[in-house]
Amino acid sequence: MRTIWLMALKDLKIVRHDKVGLFFIIGFPVLMGVLFGAISSSFSSGGDNVQLEIAVVDADRSDMSRRFIESLKNSGSVTLRPPTDPAASIESQRDQVINDIRRGKLLAFVGLPQGFGETAGIMWMEGPAIELGVDPSRSAESGMLQGIIMQAMGELIADRFADPKSMQPMIAQSRKDILENDDINPATKAILSGFMGTLDTFMGSLDELNADLDESGADSNRPKMQLANIQTVDVTAPTKENELTSRIRSTWDISFPSAILWGVLGCAATFAVTMVRERSQGTFYRLRVAPISRAQIVAGKGLACFIAVICVNVMMVALGYALGMRPNSFIFLALAIASLAFCVVGIMMLMSVIGRSEEAVSGASWGANVVMAMFGGGMIPLAFMPPFMKSISHFSPMSWGVLALEGAIWRGFSLTEMLLPCAVLIAIGAAGIGAGVMILNRATD
């Protein structure tokens, strides 16, 4: 054991002098943690903090179009860019914003055509179409923006119902149009006319109720219209602190597993290079001649990598804790980290023997890391991946690493639930060590 420890200590000293390696072990994961944390923060609380910068070209300039624009602003997810030249014609403003979208300066524009206000919020009247132009490279935000527009239109409908008097002339006009339209068959005409009559009566009653409430001041009893009542629910496991304060968990809980992964991948790549460096600088020869076994040499490398991974993880957890991460179970987190470290040792062993030069091993290691991180959720959250990529991710050790870390940090896994990802990580580690040693033996015999 003394020899293995000596080997590990020597490798850790060597890595301490490797500034690039140190950056990828320590600096890079911290950067990734902060970056992912910032991204997660912006998507937290149901997307309240997401700001989509758009422009509205209002050709209608009516009371309803102004209300619509106000609703967009009040959504909290949209930043309206004011017209660069308010005095310009509507056509010029439209051309300007389309050009800005094309150049990536703006996400989208919403065009409100003339006549928008006459029919907006009246469900049975077909008005002119609202224009929506979105940067094609940002399709995810496009869907979100359409939802915000629908929400704003819903509020216009609510506004119409809140002012029954303004609706009654339109109901009367619609009823008249239906009765005078010879293209509608008599049965349909009777149904529609009856519906309009009922609606007219309903609006009259609503108006009287509003008047009574205005006099009494009992505003809370006023009927309200809402298209959908949505409440965001935190599905992460509650911490004691959250139980006490009902606070939503820190977004760093979500971001740090990915950051930790980058740290351990950095360790794997750095230590993989130390093995091939032993061979290229001739020291492996000396080690093989010394009275130590090849197993001790390999174990020493593995121990150094294991210690480095543990240190990086402890550092990252401490940093995450300082930023607000609150692991659900420190014991399970330790279990996840130990399993992950063992897995990384296996990956490192395999990486270290796939090339004969430092350049080859370094390039191949980082190539493999990027692929593993990509399919494991280290670059793109698994939730955003298409189904086939999600299936492939099961083959990436990193996805199991993320699952184990998340299980300990915020998913609230039980011991039984923790066992699967940890067992998979340990199995991958063992397979990697076995394959690495086998290839090393072949290469050096």
Place this chain on the structure above:
Amino acid sequence: MAEPTPRAPHIIRVHQLTKSFGSLRAVNDVTFDVHRGETFGLLGPNGAGKSTTISIIVGAIEGDGGQVEIDGRDIRNGASVRRLIGIAPQSLALYDVLSAERNLVFFGSLYGLSGAQFNERVDWALKFAQLEDRRRDLVKTFSGGMKRRLNMACALVHDPQIILLDEPTVGVDPQSRNHIFECIERLKDDGRTIIYTTHYMEEAQRLCDRIAIMDHGKLLALDTLDGLLGEFGGAAVVTADLVRPPTDASMLPAALDGLHLRFESKQPLEEVSRLATGGIAFATLNVAKPDLESVFLSLTGRSLRD
């Protein structure tokens, strides 16, 4: 040059050793013994199979066939045999980003050394390598000669009985080379067994008690320097310019070319002395005695430096 002790038991026995790399036969049926306390030279051009032989002896690679015994034991049989051996490989085997002292401490520790005695050995090795004042400097800041000396010191830090030096003077400046020679001579005087591989015949002639000549993986000859010269070196070549033509040309061992004389002789000095006594006056005189170069030429038909 110290005579080897004929009755000393061999400490290394290499028997019918073979090793191939693909279709290349790097070591081909090589057999020799190395006596205890002897400095044994392996002389041959680059690619002769010297380093491969050394690597098999120390257990860094396995031979395809044959046996190697170190002090009567198989090198693969345990750490105790390996503790007897120290090797300075031809390629430098040092950690560039560690200091000279750290390198020595690490490699020494692998041999189970620790404590005050080990510290003394580290100090001795630093002194041996003339790096006492640079002990805490990183190896990457050292010159080629300093690295080469440290490479040797790492082989010696655990006080081995058998020392294998694989081309220890390659890429070394003359000053460091002389220092290395002096160090090896001190080790010899100290009774260590040394295997010294080189393709420089002058080094083999200066340092080795017995010399094995290798080429294309085969051991072509093995003997003391005098034995090799006597058997394979041929005659000495004498060239001279005479002051005047001799009165009796029949006393010359070869025909004159103008006033230039050239002849071969197994006893050149005696021959020159005889001519001088006979009244031959020499304007210039050069006696080229046979050396390992001529031995190699005789054995292979080509020069060692080819």
